[in-house]
Amino acid sequence: MSTQNTIGVIDLFCGIGGLSHGMFKEGFDIIAGFDIDDTCKYAYENNNKSKFYNQDIKTVTIEQINNLFANYDIKVLAGCAPCQPFSSYAFKVKDKDKNKYDLLYEFGRIVEGVLPDIVTMENVSQILSFKQKPVLNDFVDLLKKNQYQVDYKIVYCPDYGIPQTRKRIVLLASRLGKISLIPPTHTKNKYKTVRQTIGKLPPIKAGEICPSDPLHRARALSELNLRRIESTPIKGSWKDWDESLILDCHKKDSGKSFGSVYGRMNWDEPAPTMTTLCTGLGNGRFGHPEQNRAISLREAAMFQTFPKSYKFFSPKEEISITKASRYIGNAVPPKLGKITAKSIKKHLDEIKSNK
Template sequence: MPTKNKIGVIDLFCGIGGLSHGMYKEGLDIIAGFDIDDTCKYAYEKNNKSTFYNQDIKTVTKEQISSLFKGYDIKVLAGCAPCQPFSSYAFKVKDKDKNKYDLLYEFGRIVEEVLPDIVTMENVAQILSFKQKPVLSDFVNLLERNQYHVDFKIVYCPDYGIPQTRKRIVLLASRLGEINLIPSTHKKKNYKTVRQTIGKLPPIEAGEICPTDPLHRARSLSELNLKRIRATPIKGSWRDWDKDLILNCHKKDSGKSFGSVYGRMDWDEPAPTMTTLCTGLGNGRFGHPEQNRAISLREAAMFQTFPKGYKFFSPKESISITKASRYIGNAVPPKLGKVTARSILNHLKKIYEQ
């Protein structure tokens, strides 16, 4: 089997590097990451000892990727195309991000031009039932047409020790032989909980920054929203409030289905899926189980399995809650990146032991 330093990974749509970091921690060489958000450059390069290219995938060429892969025995191309067009919200707002439907096709174009040994792709589970374009089946057909063995499944993140109820499609494909995701590592009885993940962090108030951890900071709340969170019991939501605290939109029939909004997390269950708005109280069940605030940036990062030493901002840059929430919510959990890397390494071990 080739030595680990001969396995090179290029990460398209890399963001701040969640997927790359998990693979990096498993010993894979992260050659480069591509993303249109130039503000991700510092975090990506600092944490993954890699090179960040601020570039639209539509402008990425065969020659560029092939050149970066030179000298590697095993070439791995990773791509987590932005999932907004396939999300639940996009099913209701059909025109939102419709130009992003083509990003997975652009990923497929690069795969077909470069023919890397291994391909991995992650996206929201709704892509399976997406009606406007058969994006996933088109991508799988492209891979199979180019002699890839393909495996994909819906991953429920708690099954791999990730403390949030995120569900994602994870696809692996190899031109070397059959490839599969490693078996799950956790069962419901030992899912990692909110308490196990953030229970030992110092308490803070809404609007406060922990003096020993600048990322452990929570958004300020208006006096009305402070009344609302104080009126919310553990595991509760706006349904538990007095009528004078309930928003008008939730009094309408159309708003009654959003039962988790303004909700508190349950200490003894995994957290809900982290989103780009996960540090806002009114955007889901993002209230701290006991403290009267939404979760902090540090807590969101921990639910996403970013290690405490992960550098999100340059020392010269001030921490932005809005920007950091977007970085964290958009990321692939690094632990899922580790699962992907272990699956690839297991696959290569089987191939080269034959």
């Protein structure tokens, strides 16, 4: 295959392809994605015109990556290692899978062996203060040792038109010269809101599926939880309930800090951070602003900036709310992938104009 002046991307820890899709939409060739979850294959390949490898990063070889990159002028290696070990929750509980901490070191191993032109990495902002190992500092040191110029910053997603309050570290590194993320595209008074994002979707009830959109489905609620959401005013939470509806754990001092749990979203603000549990009413402020239910899969996907055309499941496969919630919550928002790609294109244009 001849690919003159082309940008090729290999996405490690690709999941269903949120980051890849943003780059794909900006005209990059998505060569391949690697992930340990084989159920991501259909979505990854069918939305990104790419090849999915169901492989643990520890088994990925330098030769394998070099062969995939062989025909490309500009080689981009992306690695958004699973963020659970560094998340706020993992700080509060004893994480059982210590090996997850080493995934960024495995990414570093591949970077050092392949030396791609550009490296990008996205992770939760808590990685900056991660106590167990200085993983981010070690990764940056490895990049600098291998002649990369490195830039990383905490990105507040609403600043880039993503309608949720997600904060993420975005790192860009280049062996070609200085690189940085493009400036924010949205000011606070222009942040995309819940209303702008999902306000025109047809109303559905808890446990229902929209006839015209199979992904627009909401989890069923128990009779008690239905009474709870019915008792929750707009912008409210469990703190607005009658005493008889409040969970015992929230009556204790230790539970009073979780004020947004069972809460409704605010129409006129960005949504909270989407997680793998975002379609469950009791897992955060994931109640619909007005309807008596948690947000649907479609709504979660839209808050993550997945286009409506994105295929999460094969037509032969039954849609699983649990599986889809995991796919969506674990994903990099495609719009953040586009921002990353635009930053890389700007960098390459600057390199070209300086020659």
